[in-house]
Every structure is written in C-alpha cells, then in structure tokens.
Amino acid sequence: VQLVESGGGLVQAGGSLRLSCAASGRTFSTYAMGWFRQAPGKEREFVAAISSNTYNTYYADSVKGRFTISRDNAKNTLYLQMNSLKPEDTAVYYCAAEPSTYLSGRSYYTESYINWGQGTQVSVSS
Helix, strand or coil: CEEEEECCEEEEEECEEEEEEEEECHHHHHHHHEEEECCCCCCCEEEECCCCCCCCEEEEECCCCCCEEEEEECEEEEEEEEEEHHHHHHEEEEEECCCCCCCCCCHHHHHHHHHCCCCCCEEEEC
C-alpha cells in the first residue's frame, strides 16, 4: 500500500489541523494504521494508531485528549484530528501501515510498520 499525507501547515497555539493519509491499493482495510512524528534533532515517535476495523485506538500520553485518529476504509483514508495544538507538536507527521488487523504492544514502534508516507510538516507558533 502506498501512502500520501496532506493537511499540514502553520497554525497558532490552541488551533486545530486535520491530517489526511490517502492510501492506494485494495489492502488498506486489512492494515492497522499509525501516525508518527519527528521533530528536528529528535527520533521519530509514536502519536496514535487504529485497528483495521476502527474498534481500537492507541494514543501517546502527550496527545491523549487532544488528538483523534480515525479512518474511512471505503475511502482508503486515515485521519488525524489535532486540537489544542502546542508548539511542542511541531514536527513532520507520517502515516504508516502495520501488517496486522489488530493493535498490540508492537504498534507503538516504528519497526512494526512496513509502509510509510513522505510526511507532512506541522508547525505551531506560540
């Protein structure tokens, strides 16, 4: 599955953005999907993940209550709604596909994902 992110941009602290990740191919609905982010000089970190059937979601503690991951399997699209944005949310955001229908402890780690998008920049000004 090929992935293309969009929706990034520059926003003031407290604002909102909605990221999208368009997937090609017929297998999107069989993958668990995740969002990761990477700030300059830092390692890529887990943000959120969702199971293939949307029933289960995981969030990093730093975004819990502010971000919402969702997916529309009919549209082959993954979303990340980001509210109450903070300057520390500034990063390149990536979507990725995990070859599993369900989430597990492995879903928090980049090594578990086999396909990645090119990333979209999110910048939050104070």
